[in-house]
Amino acid sequence: MYEDLIDSADLPTARKSVLPGTGFFLPDDLEEDLEDEQTKAALEGAEVAVVADADADGLACVALLREAYDDVRNVPEPDTGEDEVDADAETADDAHEENLALAAGEADDPLAEPEPTPHGVALIPASPHNVEDALARVAEYGDEGIDLFVCDLCPDRYEYVDEELDAALETAERVSWYDHHQWGDDVAQAVRDAGVDLVVGDSEEECSADVVYRSLEYDFSPMYEELAAVTRDHDLWLREDPRSDDLADYAYWTDPAEYVEVVREYGVDLPEWVQEFLTERRVEKEALIEQAVGRSEFREIGGYTVGITYGRCSQNEVAETMRERGADASIIVKPAGSASIRGTDEFERCHEVAGQVNGGGHPKAAGCKPDIYDDMLDYAMHWTSRGAVAKQVLLDAFRDVAESADEDEPSDDA
Structure with missing residues (x-):
């Protein structure tokens, strides 16, 4: 090569x-x-x-x-x-x-x-x-x-x-x-x-x-x-x-x-x-921050607003920008396949989300690398689709954690 x-x-x-x-x-x-x-x-x-x-x-x-x-x-x-x-x-x-x-x-x-x-x-x-x-x-x-x-x-x-x-x-x-x-x-x-x-x-x-x-x-x-x-x-x-x-x-x-x-x-x-x-x-x-912020999307999951994007960038600053735009939590997927997860005072379970996809960290800041890449064709798809598969896996993990949080909360009838 x-x-x-x-x-x-x-x-x-x-x-x-x-x-x-x-x-x-x-x-x-x-x-x-x-x-x-x-x-x-x-x-x-x-x-x-x-x-x-x-x-x-x-x-x-x-x-x-x-x-x-x-x-x-x-x-x-x-x-x-x-x-x-x-x-x-x-x-x-x-x-x-x-x-x-x-x-x-x-x-x-x-x-x-x-x-x-x-x-x-x-x-x-x-x-x-x-x-x-x-x-x-x-x-x-x-x-x-x-x-x-x-x-x-x-x-x-x-x-x-x-x-x-x-x-x-x-x-x-x-x-x-x-x-x-x-x-x-x-x-x-x-x-x-x-x-x-x-x-x-x-x-x-x-x-x-x-x-x-x-x-x-x-x-x-x-x-x-x-x-x-x-x-x-x-x-x-x-x-x-x-x-x-x-x-x-x-x-x-x-x-x-x-x-x-x-x-x-x-x-x-x-x-x-x-x-x-x-x-x-x-x-x-x-410049790399600007590129990642420009690709950001927002999803409503389990009562939380989740910002998600893709790119090689400074994850903290990108997450902070998404927070300013209303995100309770942010996910930044990287070209090498890893991802950053950032929370706020409204969402402090980032380490649980990362724990579902081969990672860990802190309640408000975590990292992971989903086990979804079997060969270079998977990576080629990852780059050309701007992390589409990884994004879906991480959003699913976020949804699972958000749903478990709802189950843990006591009901009004208790």
């Missing part, structure tokens, strides 16, 4: 909006080999491994841990602007569907080189759908007696991670798991019974960085307390501090290793060269 056919960087916005990124078209074996090489390089000589979600919340956890372990600080040089920005990504959010996209191959730079500077606290990026692979790599490539932390990740079922977690426990001196998502009681108990120190925060009050901040026996400077607070502002979609959008966008658009070191050096007030980078990227971001 010609590289030009899968490189969407130079496509017109209208076409880029309906197609997945370059990484989608790479073979799984190639991606797995690259991840093996990157993990092996990161873990060489490391005393601590951190398996973390690669969004702003998960990476803030890494920054906190590197500070607590007095790890070397490796601040990147400011971008001189000599390299052309590859604007082939979408904004991150708090419900992990950006990692569903990464798992599906929408990575902005799927052939990234391993982190060049050795760290005592190694970063191993992961998603909710491949956390078991990251655990297995720590077990294989980590030094005997390494400390292992898992941050901002929640397995849907214990059997998804049981063997890999056992292997990691044999390699690691100790394993700590810090998160804030909706854990099933049986999953949490099984992880604790395996020998893991699991701390799960209130998903409506804390982000994972909050959990790490209060759980570590370390006297952090006020800069790190502020980092956790501003990260929480975006991760819980509070939208009270404009700097939280900067953190979320920068975490998604740059290399995870760079993000960690920049926030360790500058805190939440990102330097001018980062602000210039964000300004450049947001030109296309706004």
Whole structure:
């Protein structure tokens, strides 16, 4: 296949909006080999491994841990602007569907080189759908007696991670798991019974960085307390501090290793060269938002107004626009097959909708990837129909959840 056919960087916005990124078209074996090489390089000589979600919340956890372990600080040089920005990504959010996209191959730079500077606290990026692979790599490539932390990740079922977690426990001196998502009681108990120190925060009050901040026996400077607070502002979609959008966008658009070191050096007030980078990227971001909003439709389901659309875009801003237009909940279907689900004060069961279609998340923000793609012809139909099948599956899931909510409410005769 010609590289030009899968490189969407130079496509017109209208076409880029309906197609997945370059990484989608790479073979799984190639991606797995690259991840093996990157993990092996990161873990060489490391005393601590951190398996973390690669969004702003998960990476803030890494920054906190590197500070607590007095790890070397490796601040990147400011971008001189000599390299052309590859604007082939979408904004991150708090419900992990950006990692569903990464798992599906929408990575902005799927052939990234391993982190060049050795760290005592190694970063191993992961998603909710491949956390078991990251655990297995720590077990294989980590030094005997390494400390292992898992941050901002929640397995849907214990059997998804049981063997890999056992292997990691044999390699690691100790394993700590810090998160804030909706854990099933049986999953949490099984992880604790395996020998893991699991701390799960209130998903409506804390982000994972909050959990790490209060759980570590370390006297952090006020800069790190502020980092956790501003990260929480975006991760819980509070939208009270404009700097939280900067953190979320920068975490998604740059290399995870760079993000960690920049926030360790500058805190939440990102330097001018980062602000210039964000300004450049947001030109296309706004154009992709406009494309998705222009495709939006509204349905009345179970007493709720549901907005639904399709496109590669920043799901939070698109959902917010649909909310302003009357949506109680919003669904954004992505070209790689994943979907974002956003709620409001009127609808707080997004994680239940996602749970019916291979996903999960929070009451007001969730992500999933329906299991409806058997071959490339299904994906071709997905792109040309603007996600018609996925939309119907998600609307059906929403209808089921809405109907179950009606059944749970007591009748007036009770």
